[in-house]
Amino acid sequence: MGKRPALAKSELEVAQIVWKLGRATVREVFEAMPSERDLNVKTVQTYLRRLEAKGYVQTYREGRNNVYTPLVRASQVVRRLVDDFVNRIFGGQPFPLVQQLLEQRGLTDEEIDRLQCMLNRLKKLS
Amino acid sequence: MGKRPALAKSELEVAQIVWKLGRATVREVFEAMPSERDLNVKTVQTYLRRLEAKGYVQTYREGRNNVYTPLVRASQVVRRLVDDFVNRIFGGQPFPLVQQLLEQRGLTDEEIDRLQCMLNRLKKLS
DNA sequence: ATTGACGGCGTTCATTTGAACGATATAATG
DNA sequence: CATTATATCGTTCAAATGAACGCCGTCAAT
Structure with a gap:
């Protein structure tokens, strides 16, 4: 564990929605995104796939849809992010x-x- | 003003050294870097050039050397970073x-x- | 004057990121 | 069943980032 590649900004954005919804299809994530952030649904799909590849979410089939669920807790990721931020910007x-x-x-x-x-x-x- | 492109991680690392030293040549920055961060001096040079291109530092000639000095205060950049972080990770x-x-x-x-x-x-x- | 060290500039190159397309499969509707 | 809509997968593509080379000029020591 631990060795998951870091999340890019857009990936984190999408991951946050998955955390919030608990489980969601591409379309659901897409619709839950802030409207000012105006991304194509295909793009959201791409980021979800990347999240899966990096081991942050899991996907299973439900009919013709993919349903994504978190594999890592938000708090864990956030802790890492804060840690890294404090280290990088404030010397720890x-x-x-x-x-x-x-x-x-x-x-x-x-x-x-x-x-x-x-x-x-x-x-x-x- | 204001519309400077964001700093990449490595660029920030280098910028922090310029802020600390106040003014420095490539080599001085290179030597002030934490030893565990083991970069080529040419790489440091590249990042300094990028910092200049983005408007964070200024350079002037001193003999055959370039001397870099900050164009933006550290506190200003840090404030922006904190702001962005709080917004992105903690919803503001x-x-x-x-x-x-x-x-x-x-x-x-x-x-x-x-x-x-x-x-x-x-x-x-x- | 020659050599060698260092410095700058222009370049390169792989990977990651941001963003999206098109083809194919599949499900719902008339 | 034929049509239409939608979802997935594989791909693409440009820009940003991390990292470094090589050539060429100059300064200092032999």
């Missing part, structure tokens, strides 16, 4: 990224509260 | 990413304190 240090996210992007008051709880808990642990 | 929501970073990666106690300060300040602002 999560702190500066967190800092930037807090400053730059808006968090609701509720989210701020939840983060404070998390931080308190983290501090107690150490 | 910074919170889940922050959450993941707090859980998964180690923060020192001091960093936790600083984050708590930031959060307090943010809450007061709203």
